[in-house]
Amino acid sequence: MRYRKPRETGSALPLSGACRGMIITPPGHVLLRDPVNNMQSIDYKSCWNARATSTAQALMAVDGSRDERTAQLTGAYSASQLRAALQLQAGDRVFELGCGAARIGRELAPEVGLWHGLDIAENMLAAARDRLRDQANTALDALTRSRLDPLADASMDKGYCIAVFIHMDKEDMVLYLRDVARVLRPGGLFYFDAWNLAHPVGWRRFDFEVNQAAQQPPGQRKDVARNQFCTPQEVELYVRAAGLEPVLTLTDSPWVQAVARKPDGSSDAALRAALGAAAAQIQYPALWTSLFDCILDAEFRGEPPHSALAALRHCALDDPLARMFRAWIHGAWTQRAADWGAPPDELEQGVNA
Ligand SMILES: C[S@@+](CC[C@H](N)C(=O)[O-])C[C@H]1O[C@@H](n2cnc3c(N)ncnc32)[C@H](O)[C@@H]1O
Structure with a gap:
C-alpha cells in the first residue's frame, strides 16, 4: 500500500487556529488529519475550541458534516444505535460526554426526560446551544478536566460518549469512566466507542497514524487530540477498573x-439478553466497514471514492446508512470540486430520495 500525505487543496479544512489540517471525515467520526500541522495545541480545550469557531466549523469538526442536512442524517444514525444500546425510556435523564455541536443530542432530546451535554470546548457548546434553541429539556455545561464535575452523584439514568475517547490519552479515558460510575444511578447504563485495533480495518486506520508519525520532525510532541486506538480486551479492562x-x-x-452498567446488586441477565437481541441495531454493519475501507483507500490515494460510489449503487435509495454516506461523500466531493470536478448527480439524488 502506498501512503501519501493527504492533499489539502480544495478540502473543507478548519484551517484557523492551532488544530488546523483536518482532511476528510466519514459520517460520525473524524477520520484523517495531518499531524504535521497539528502540533501547536497543548491542551484539549484550546485544540477543540479552535476547531469550532462557528456552528458550521463545529459540525465539520465533529463528523465531517459540511451542512445541517448531513449532520441531521449522521445524528439520526447515531441516535438509532443509542436508542437500542441504552434501551432508552421516555423519562430517562441522559448525559453525553463530549457532546460537540449536539449532533446526536438534537435527535435524542425529544425522546427523553432530560438531555445534558458536556464538553471541554465552550465553542462546541455555543454551536450546540444554537442547534438546541427550541428544545427545553436540555442543559449544557463546560468541562475543565477529565471529570464530570457539573453532574451530581447518582443523578443520571444513562450516558454515552461517541467519537471522543478516540481523541484523548488513556489516562483521561479511565478518569472519565471512573466519574461515569460516580454520576450514574445504580443500574444505570453507559455506551461508548473506541477505535478497534484488533479489527483489520481498525488496524489499517492505526497504520495510517503510524506512517504519519514517521513523517513528524524528531522531538515534536504528538497532537493532543490525535486518534488513539484500543483492543476490545483493553476496553473491558478499563470498564471494570472504573467500577x-x-x-x-x-x-x-x-x-x-461497549455498553457498561453500574452494578446495583441485582442480576443483569435480562439486560444482557435484551442487548444481545438488539445487537444488530447497535453495531456498525459490514456495509459501514466496507464503505469506510473504500474511503480510506481513496484518501490514501488522494482520489475520489469511486469504489464507495460503486458499492452505494447496490443500496436502496431510502437505506439510512447509504443515504448518510451519500450525503457525506457529496459534501466532501463538493469541497474538492476544483480537483475532482462536480459531484456526480447520483449522490444528490440519493440524499434527497
Ligand atoms: C469528534 S467530536 C464528537 C462530538 C460528538 N460526540 C458527536 O459524535 O457528534 C469530539 C468532541 O469531544 C470533545 N472533547 C475532546 N476532548 C475532550 C475532553 N478531554 N473532555 C471532554 N470533551 C472532549 C470535543 O470538544 C468534541 O466536541
Whole structure:
C-alpha cells in the first residue's frame, strides 16, 4: 500500500487556529488529519475550541458534516444505535460526554426526560446551544478536566460518549469512566466507542497514524487530540477498573462498541439478553466497514471514492446508512470540486430520495 500525505487543496479544512489540517471525515467520526500541522495545541480545550469557531466549523469538526442536512442524517444514525444500546425510556435523564455541536443530542432530546451535554470546548457548546434553541429539556455545561464535575452523584439514568475517547490519552479515558460510575444511578447504563485495533480495518486506520508519525520532525510532541486506538480486551479492562460492568462489547467493525452498567446488586441477565437481541441495531454493519475501507483507500490515494460510489449503487435509495454516506461523500466531493470536478448527480439524488 502506498501512503501519501493527504492533499489539502480544495478540502473543507478548519484551517484557523492551532488544530488546523483536518482532511476528510466519514459520517460520525473524524477520520484523517495531518499531524504535521497539528502540533501547536497543548491542551484539549484550546485544540477543540479552535476547531469550532462557528456552528458550521463545529459540525465539520465533529463528523465531517459540511451542512445541517448531513449532520441531521449522521445524528439520526447515531441516535438509532443509542436508542437500542441504552434501551432508552421516555423519562430517562441522559448525559453525553463530549457532546460537540449536539449532533446526536438534537435527535435524542425529544425522546427523553432530560438531555445534558458536556464538553471541554465552550465553542462546541455555543454551536450546540444554537442547534438546541427550541428544545427545553436540555442543559449544557463546560468541562475543565477529565471529570464530570457539573453532574451530581447518582443523578443520571444513562450516558454515552461517541467519537471522543478516540481523541484523548488513556489516562483521561479511565478518569472519565471512573466519574461515569460516580454520576450514574445504580443500574444505570453507559455506551461508548473506541477505535478497534484488533479489527483489520481498525488496524489499517492505526497504520495510517503510524506512517504519519514517521513523517513528524524528531522531538515534536504528538497532537493532543490525535486518534488513539484500543483492543476490545483493553476496553473491558478499563470498564471494570472504573467500577462498571461490561454488559455488551461489539467488536466486528473498526469500532469497539461497549455498553457498561453500574452494578446495583441485582442480576443483569435480562439486560444482557435484551442487548444481545438488539445487537444488530447497535453495531456498525459490514456495509459501514466496507464503505469506510473504500474511503480510506481513496484518501490514501488522494482520489475520489469511486469504489464507495460503486458499492452505494447496490443500496436502496431510502437505506439510512447509504443515504448518510451519500450525503457525506457529496459534501466532501463538493469541497474538492476544483480537483475532482462536480459531484456526480447520483449522490444528490440519493440524499434527497
Ligand atoms: C469528534 S467530536 C464528537 C462530538 C460528538 N460526540 C458527536 O459524535 O457528534 C469530539 C468532541 O469531544 C470533545 N472533547 C475532546 N476532548 C475532550 C475532553 N478531554 N473532555 C471532554 N470533551 C472532549 C470535543 O470538544 C468534541 O466536541
